[in-house]
Amino acid sequence: MHSSSQTLNGSEIFFECLRRENVEYIFGYPGGSLLKVYETLYDVKDIKHILVRHEQGATHMAEGYARATGKPGVVLVTSGPGATNTVTGIANAYMDSSPMVVFTGQVPSSLIGNDAFQEADIVGITRSITKHNFLVKDVKELAITIRKAFFLATNGRPGPVLIDMPKDILNASGAFHWPETVEIRGFKPTITCHINQVEKAAHKIAKAKRPLLYVGGGVISAEASEELRAFAIQQNIPVTMTLQGLGAFPGNHPLSMGMLGMHGTYWSNQAVNACDVLIAVGARFDDRVTGKIETFAPDAYIIHNDIDPTNVDKNIMVDLPIVGDAKDFLATLLKETPKMVENRDSWLADIQSWREQCPLTYNKEDGALRTEFVIDEVSRQTEGNAVVVTDVGQHQMWTSQYYTFRNPRSIITSGGLGTMGFGLPAAIGAAFGISDRPVVLFCGDGGIMMNIQELVTAVHYKTPIKIFLINNSFLGMVRQWQELFHKEKYSFTDLAESNPDFVKVAEAFNCKALLAETPESAKAAIKEALAYNEGPVLVDFRVMKKDMVFPMVPAGGSITEMLLARLNPKTMV
């Protein structure tokens, strides 16, 4: 490590700063404006650079790493196309509040604005999808800018921050000075919740007959799962989770209700409808959760804790807003709420009866291989302890239903943006951060093609991810909507004719590959894949082509009006 106040060039300052931010991995791809950085990198041994095959892959890897570890993911790409290729990944991290710092090379300062070779106004382009972004105009500003970027990415509501570094800045010499503290006058997130508000919440909860906890990804990023568990158990309050919140509360605990919303469990949605106090923690009342706003939690006094004040009263007007960190909120609530004033047995019995009325179920009789079976089996074989990464679509919703998440930081999925192609690179990134649990990817045959090039990255670094390819030869979720709402016009969703042989594709990438076409062979393939740790392994599960995800709330409908099965799609409950 270089000492402070030494004269270094911009590239050396860059690595010096990353060292001080304890960066382990950079996900990157070299290019013209970054030549100096890669020259310096050649001799850097303590920070590992992972060479991706497309810059979008780098961003999703960084996010996978960030979500698995809680540490910010770092991306390094060149100017122009390198930078614009990161846009989807940055937008994804922004929507799902993942800490990430993206470094882009830029053309020399003197050429900015001249339509120079490989120039793009990436600061302008990413303004609305970053928490903040910077263009470094002087090598003297580089260290403080990097310090601020990491600070912004990881404090308050986490999110992506971008730093654009012109080529001349990376070549220029300057005195290296590492600021020990950082002060940004426009950025002062509220961490500690207002005690009077929390007391008010405690008072309401203590008297509630039918309370319900609705928790989101904020509980996971705040590392507040312990507090959540203690509070829910002490108060005997059932817990329903958003897609990003899964794992915040152990899925195998009797108080866990699984996910709510569009493809949530029937009993979760009924409970939202019937509860008298709804305690939302680190969740943002997304439209996939609420369905029709007017009929969401109609009888509930709504308490909403979130670290981002803009999430409060945005989609749903709440009765008691509490801005602050979820960990602080739940810890204080645990202290302030009197123990078990109300008996909640009849409330829990109601929930149990809804559970029995419409359990999650699928056809196990006809011997066909189904996604639900695959996920169920992976959940069983990994005992709910894997880090599960998904892509976007039907398999993602089935994962939420059939994988029993026991720990926080166990589901890594593109929730807000719904980015197909997220899964494979995100799984690779997660595997760099996690070594004591298996990293499992569920991905569709549509989504895997959107970033298939990253299979090279996984093979090259011997990343032991389990790629469970849910291959139904369809863009299944779109197909499902076409069947239900678009006159069965399967417009451009049938991939059967055009899909490659994925086993051969994997083998061409030097990746171990297996094929499973029956429940028995699937079981065996999962076992074999989980036992293989020499590198990535892909299992091509040929599942039923036309299965649909149920239950389902049609878009814009009330969350209690769920389609429960295909046989009679008009069945409203």
Add this chain to the structure above:
Amino acid sequence: MKHIISVLVENKFGTLNRVATMFSARGFNLASISIGETEDPEISRMTIVTFADDQIINQVIKQLNRLVDTIKVTDLTKQPHVERELLLMTLKLSKTQQHEIFELINVFKGKVVDIKQKSITIEVIGSPDKINTTIDIFKPYGIKELARSGAVAIHRGE
């Protein structure tokens, strides 16, 4: 309802763009926006005029606060404040209407800033309401061009 929001921001390149981008990305109305340096050269004051109901205006203020370059946001609407706008307007000048035009300039406490054979340019300062009225009244005389600064506003002193 109309709201006048005063925002102190870092005086850096791109700040105006960040605010404008946020308004368009979130679908908020933006009637006018004006910006200038304050007594501290590191800080600029932005005056934003927007039309929104109570729920939306709360979101507008929170979203403004969320921007890292924002230092302070104040909704001046319900507080004692002074609001002014500058109008520059070039009118056709004809011999027959010359007299009337000069009288009206006096009525609106305007100033003549340029005069030519066939045109006259005036400045008028006042509340946006007054500026609207000024434009309406002068319209029949033939407005060749006009420019409005957008409102600037500040708290009334104690």
